[in-house]
Amino acid sequence: MSEDREEHPVSGVISLLDDIYATKILLETSSEPLSPLELADRFDVTAPTVYDRIERLREYELLQVEPKLHPKGHHYRRYRVNFEQVKVKLENGGFKIEVSRTEAPVERFTRLYEGFQ
């Protein structure tokens, strides 16, 4: 699935939710933010696989970078789940996907602003 960059966003999201590693990443990062290496350790898969799924999840904003807790503490980024609910609707002769966010406003503000650094 990683080769097919041109697929429709609706099927992109659905296929991610059907992907074993993508769903594992979502499950693990829903309770605590984790780095790609920590994730790779937990699933016993290679780092590139984890990076690939993270990249795809971020493409659809299902995963987000955790705002830095202690600026000096981490050497790599940690990720966490960025949604609460995904709704698939059949409307006007097409499918539509709605993603409901969980990010708190202050968290969102901090993440967006730190993105300018």
Add this chain to the structure above:
Amino acid sequence: MSTLELPWGLGEITAEGGSTPIALAALGTILVTAIVGSWLVLRFYRGYRQTGERASLLLAGGILLVAPVQMLVRAGLATFGGSLLTTHAAAFVTQTVGLGLILSAIYGSTKAVQYESRQTSGYLGVIPLLILLPGGILNSGIGSDSVLIVFFDAVIVIAGIFVALQAFRGYRYYGSMPMLYLSIGIVLLTVVSAVISNLLWFGTLWFGINVPAAGAILIIMITDLLGLLSISYSLTRA
């Protein structure tokens, strides 16, 4: 330099020639604002290119309106002899729209409808109203200038405190130094700037404190400039 009379515009100072220290300081402030503002635009654009999030764009636009754009609008109008009220109204509209954009970036898409280009933000609908409102009040002739100025500033102070508080909480919760300097910058640009201009305005009106017009404008511009510098600092060393 002789004490300048009304209006509180830079028009009077520049008319005196570029030799007065205040006029030079004002021109310097405008120049620095333009330079720092352009640098911010580049920074924000680069950040937006990395995330590609629409909210980044809203936040960037909002901060630009609150800080450099508002400062240049104020200085520009003052230079072309705009009255205190016009200058204030223009700065009010710019800053309110800016604060509105920041809020819509933070709260706008908690529920994002993606991949259907039907994403709308309820907050953005308020913006046309905010643009029309001051103009409407000015035309209707209700209230004296003082009432209007207090109204403008009250809105800016409340919205400014709210946004700055969110930024400060970002610093408290996540230890984010950029958010600390951002909140300081927003407080200077909205709250402090508005309070100072009110003190000067009512001080002159009621207590006859004679602050030269040019000096008053300069104090506000310097406050705003410190706010702008705090924001740009937050994106470099903080």
